[in-house]
Amino acid sequence: MDLYYEVTGTGKPIVLLHSGGADLRDWTFVAPLLAENYKVIAVDGRGAGRSPSPVKPANYIQDLLDLLDHLQIPQATLVGHSMGGQIATDFALEYPERVSELILIAPELSGFERSLEFKNWMEKVNSALPDMDKVAELSLSAPLYQITMASPQRELIEEMLRHHLKKIGEWTTFESVWPKPAIKRLEHLSVKTLFIIGEVELPDNKRVAEHFQRVPDIRFVLLSDADHMVTLTHPNELTHHITRFLEE
Numbered sequence: 001m002d003l004y005y006e007v008t009g010t011g012k013p014i015v016l017l018h019s020g021g022a023d024l025r026d027w028t029f030v031a032p033l034l035a036e037n038y039k040v041i042a043v044d045g046r047g048a049g050r051s052p053s054p055v056k057p058a059n060y061i062q063d064l065l066d067l068l069d070h071l072q073i074p075q076a077t078l079v080g081h082s083m084g085g086q087i088a089t090d091f092a093l094e095y096p097e098r099v100s101e102l103i104l105i106a107p108e109l110s111g112f113e114r115s116l117e118f119k120n121w122m123e124k125v126n127s128a129l130p131d132m133d134k135v136a137e138l139s140l141s142a143p144l145y146q147i148t149m150a151s152p153q154r155e156l157i158e159e160m161l162r163h164h165l166k167k168i169g170e171w172t173t174f175e176s177v178w179p180k181p182a183i184k185r186l187e188h189l190s191v192k193t194l195f196i197i198g199e200v201e202l203p204d205n206k207r208v209a210e211h212f213q214r215v216p217d218i219r220f221v222l223l224s225d226a227d228h229m230v231t232l233t234h235p236n237e238l239t240h241h242i243t244r245f246l247e248e
Contacts (some may be wrong), residue, residue: 001070003063004050005043009035012100012246013076015067016042017084019229020108021139022160023049026081029235037243041076043067045084047171048164057175060087061094068098077246081105081231089182092191102193103242106201106228109208111181118204132165144202144228153232186214193218194245196238198226219245 006024014034018026024042034040044051046058064087068076077100080088085107092099114122121142128134139161140149148157168174182189195212197205199222212218221241226234 017080019082033239053170059177111183147227148229200227
């Protein structure tokens, strides 16, 4: 196993999958709370944090399967945030027997077509290249970060993003391997699912939530006064909902 991961606590295993542009520090405040009752595995995805950069098209689903096999975990709860939520969803569709519960925090969704508004914003961000400071400034000026940027966690999110932008300069490829788009298969998601999203979000991310209403066994939680980085700003409330869901 070449991915970097940290294990804390004992008990039922929970794997934490961070958001894009971040690393396992996404769980800085959540992981210790969950570790009071569970075995928590926080992992740096390929190309993020202290994990190696991809030298061939990244297969995040295979990476997660390899991690579970390496740790000899036959079944785990998956908690995925944003991009980590997309990975967790695709994994649960491919290997439902390896997932006891699925917890998604403002997830992305493979096969979802982003709006023109979002694409224009990304074009504006990318036009700032190669000025990484400007890229970071434009990225974090988006409405979905407004609560976090006004919080004490502003420094942490800025540090993670700048580290990630520097890290991707080492990537050999930006291609990735995915199974059949999850958006076409949500009706077949058999794992008990909890979907958590902040009140302050992009319209696209709210539309993703609407798609997840097709999942047979799912519960939705809306956190008021929270944006996309609810993991950093509302760790206690987030942990409460996760723990209550698992204890049921």
